[in-house]
Amino acid sequence: MANNKQIIFSKGERETLHKxxxxxxxxxxxxxxxxVSADVMDRLFAAAxxxxxxxxxxxxRFIQVQNDQVRKDIAMLVDEEIKATAxxxxxxxxxxxxxKLEGVRTCAQLVAVVLAPxxxxxxxxxxxxxxxxxxxxxxxxxxxxxxxxxxxxxxxWVSLFxxxxxxxxxxxxxxxxxxxxxxxxxxxxxxxxxxxxxxxWRDEKPLxxxxxxxxxPIEGEVQ
Amino acid sequence: MANNKQIIFSKGERETLHKxxxxxxxxxxxxxxxxVSADVMDRLFAAAxxxxxxxxxxxxRFIQVQNDQVRKDIAMLVDEEIKATAxxxxxxxxxxxxxKLEGVRTCAQLVAVVLAPxxxxxxxxxxxxxxxxxxxxxxxxxxxxxxxxxxxxxxxWVSLFxxxxxxxxxxxxxxxxxxxxxxxxxxxxxxxxxxxxxxxWRDEKPLxxxxxxxxxPIEGEVQ
Numbered sequence: 001m002a003n004n005k006q007i008i009f010s011k012g013e014r015e016t017l018h019k020x021x022x023x024x025x026x027x028x029x030x031x032x033x034x035x036v037s038a039d040v041m042d043r044l045f046a047a048a049x050x051x052x053x054x055x056x057x058x059x060x061r062f063i064q065v066q067n068d069q070v071r072k073d074i075a076m077l078v079d080e081e082i083k084a085t086a087x088x089x090x091x092x093x094x095x096x097x098x099x100k101l102e103g104v105r106t107c108a109q110l111v112a113v114v115l116a117p118x119x120x121x122x123x124x125x126x127x128x129x130x131x132x133x134x135x136x137x138x139x140x141x142x143x144x145x146x147x148x149x150x151x152x153x154x155x156x157w158v159s160l161f162x163x164x165x166x167x168x169x170x171x172x173x174x175x176x177x178x179x180x181x182x183x184x185x186x187x188x189x190x191x192x193x194x195x196x197x198x199x200x201w202r203d204e205k206p207l208x209x210x211x212x213x214x215x216x217p218i219e220g221e222v223q
Numbered sequence: 224m225a226n227n228k229q230i231i232f233s234k235g236e237r238e239t240l241h242k243x244x245x246x247x248x249x250x251x252x253x254x255x256x257x258x259v260s261a262d263v264m265d266r267l268f269a270a271a272x273x274x275x276x277x278x279x280x281x282x283x284r285f286i287q288v289q290n291d292q293v294r295k296d297i298a299m300l301v302d303e304e305i306k307a308t309a310x311x312x313x314x315x316x317x318x319x320x321x322x323k324l325e326g327v328r329t330c331a332q333l334v335a336v337v338l339a340p341x342x343x344x345x346x347x348x349x350x351x352x353x354x355x356x357x358x359x360x361x362x363x364x365x366x367x368x369x370x371x372x373x374x375x376x377x378x379x380w381v382s383l384f385x386x387x388x389x390x391x392x393x394x395x396x397x398x399x400x401x402x403x404x405x406x407x408x409x410x411x412x413x414x415x416x417x418x419x420x421x422x423x424w425r426d427e428k429p430l431x432x433x434x435x436x437x438x439x440p441i442e443g444e445v446q
Contacts, residue, residue, distance in 0.1 A: 003415065004246050004248070004412075004414065004415050005413060007242070007246050007413070009243065009246075009374070009375055013239045013242070013243070014370075014374065016239045016240065017239065017243055017373045018269075018370070019230070019232075020236070020240055021270050021273045021370070023227050023230050023232075024275070025227070043241070045430055046241075046430065047240075047244050049430040049433070050245055052247070052249050052368065052380065054380075055425070056417055056419045056424075056425045056427065060433060061434075061435065061439070062434045063437065063438065063439065064434065064435070064436055064437075065437060066436055066437055070437050081349065084349060085345060085346065085347075085349050088349060089345050089346070101346075122311055123308065123319070123324075123424075124324075124382045126304065126307060126308050127304065127385050127386055128382060128386060131357055131400075131402060132382050134354055134361070135357060135358070135360075135364070135402065137358075138357070138358035138359075139361055139362070139364070141358070142274070142275075142365040146244075147237075147244070150236060152232055157277075158347075159347045159350075159355050160347055160349075161350065162350050170437075171438040172438075173439065176439065177354075179351065179354060180358075189227075189228040190227045190228060190230070191227065192226065192228065196279045197279070201279075202278070204279065204281070210272070210281070210283060210284050210339075211268060211284075211285045212284065212286045212287070213289055214286065214287075214289055214393075215286065215393050215394040216284070216286065216337070216393055216399065218394075
């Protein structure tokens with residue numbers, strides 16, 4: 001890459017970035033039996049690893065699932081958690097169970113993202129140690145997500161699992177925390193809107209109600 | 224935007240995304256007395272609001288600091304936390320105090336990002352409720368960060384503050400959690416490497432040691 005000091009992005013490049021941001025979707029429907037080349041996976045991991053991290057702790061760890069039995073065992077954990085959620089979700093249970101919530105069995109590549117055991121970094125983490133580690137790992141996943149969309153392949157972040165059971169299954173140290181199962185691979189088509197919107201589960205809220213000036217608004221106040 | 228189904232990114236567009244990912248830096252040095260236009264700020268917030276969120280909860284809230292006294296009060300909180308960190312950091316205290324850790328007073332725009340009080344979303348959040356909310360807000364910040372670099376302006380995520388004190392200062396509800404102070408604005412130049420690397424505080428670790436197959440490695444094992 002050119003010297004960072006000399007890189008000045010053009011309007012066209014800015015527009016490309018916004019196009020990727022807008023086209024990224026949380027995918028659950030994949031083309032079964034498809035594959036992703038090692039080159040593409042390398043680019044996705046490289047994108048993730050370019051993420052910022054508080055105190056430069058780089059807390060992200062990636063477990064690429066290649067073994068079929070491991071994938072099957074993970075899929076069972078997700079099934080279990082979907083059932084547990086259905087039982088808690090109350091009135092909308094049957095509607096919930098109609099949603100396609102994961103693509104663990106059909107996606108071309110499955111990657112677990114695990115938060116590494118705390119390395120003791122203090123800089124920037126004295127008051128919010130756990131939170132800053134989580135946020136750093138999440139930035140890495142968002143980078144990977146955008147990189148996947150730019151490769152024209154889907155990525156879905158599945159958080160429907162018991163982290164202790166998933167950690168045990170993947171032989172993680174007790175102090176590590178699995179935070180994501182990333183389903184990655186070719187899709188038939190990208191959702192036009194977020195899938196939960198398309199399926200009528202929930203509407204998106206506009207930015208206007210989330211942007212305040214100088215302080216949190218008083219209830220009912222329009223800033 | 225064109226129909227998402229029809230958007231196929233080209234190699235050139237992919238390369239643009241990776242260029243932005245690689246050129247993004249956590250900035251602490253800003254051009255004082257500079258400004259950022261409302262148009263640019265609109266594009267940054269729009270980028271943030273395109274982020275994914277677990278169960279479509281969209282937990283991010285942005286408080287744009289326009290009042291000088293509010294900014295001064297925030298700067299004092301950050302100073303306080305830097306002192307508290309210095310006292311905990313032990314042997315490297317004097318080296319730590321030489322680092323430039325925030326640009327709160329000099330950046331053109333200061334934005335606090337606050338995690339909204341939990342809205343009770345269950346989908347995808349039964350086992351990791353707090354973590355999934357945090358990760359969603361972090362993805363929004365990463366989007367904003369990339370958008371800022373593409374505008375050729377800097378962004379620095381400052382996490383050196385006591386969240387309770389900052390929440391009180393910004394009149395946030397008790398259940399809300401400030402997670403970031405974003406310093407945004409023109410910079411003299413972008414750091415070539417992460418500032419903590421440039422200053423000799425810490426080295427980056429390579430991706431190779433963070434990418435595993437099927438399970439967490441046994442200590443000392445090379446996969």
